[in-house]
């Protein structure tokens with residue numbers, strides 16, 4: 001049943017403290033033009049245990065914002081806080097999944113996961129158990145000795161998800177992870193992702209420009225305009241488990257699309 005957006009609290013299990021971004025500004029130098037502003041005083045709350053989506057038109061600064069959270073990009077201004085304290089990306093337990101799987105083709109599937117575990121200083125004695133556990137979780141337990149070049153696009157993205165989960169992060173950043181896949185595969189993976197999110201009680205921040213995807217997946221979503229300004233935070237307010245063909249999904253998508261369209265400067 002749909003509830004008024006403002007009435008619904010976020011997630012059934014919130015286990016920790018909210019990550020709060022405040023007044024994040026990012027300027028990039030632009031040769032011959034001084035600089036461009038990509039993020040304009042962005043505020044964002046990622047509540048622990050929540051599935052949060054970030055929706056915005058191409059080039060508005062979504063990836064830049066994810067990179068600020070992960071530490072790949074230094075913000076020009078702004079703060080990240082958690083539990084009343086300033087935090088840096090190094091204080092956060094983060095996994096990052098990109099649009100492309102970014103696997104190492106010369107390593108096996110298991111080797112790719114071990115590579116990530118080694119980089120995070122996970123003791124080698126734990127590698128086998130983690131590789132097995134997370135490959136099973138994404139239904140690839142028979143592929144550990146295979147090489148990425150022999151896998152389909154959907155299977156590669158599953159490996160990328162297993163690799164991110166294997167380091168057991170608290171927060172998973174996902175930047176349009178399913179946008180290069182066909183819709184059938186993407187639907188399967190979205191469902192798997194939701195199953196994992198609920199079972200493992202992860203916090204997910206998910207970038208997309210697909211409103212239907214955001215509505216299907218999220219507890220709440222943020223909307224950005226082309227000028228890098230965050231103009232709305234909206235609860236989805238549809239009970240889980242959700243079905244793609246549920247008219248409530250289509251109705252919420254239409255409402256949010258109208259609002260998004262009104263604000264996005266083309």
Ligand SMILES: Nc1ncnc2c1ncn2[C@@H]1O[C@H](COP(=O)(O)OP(=O)(O)OP(=O)(O)O)[C@@H](O)[C@H]1O
Pocket residue numbers: 028029038056057058059060061062063064065209
């Ligand atoms: N390192 C950089 N140096 C200069 N400009 C950059 C840099 N990275 C991104 N930009 C510019 O910042 C703007 C925002 O880019 P960003 O990748 O964050 O947008 P996005 O919303 O993720 O786009 P998309 O949806 O197409 O992936 C773009 O105009 C881009 O050209």
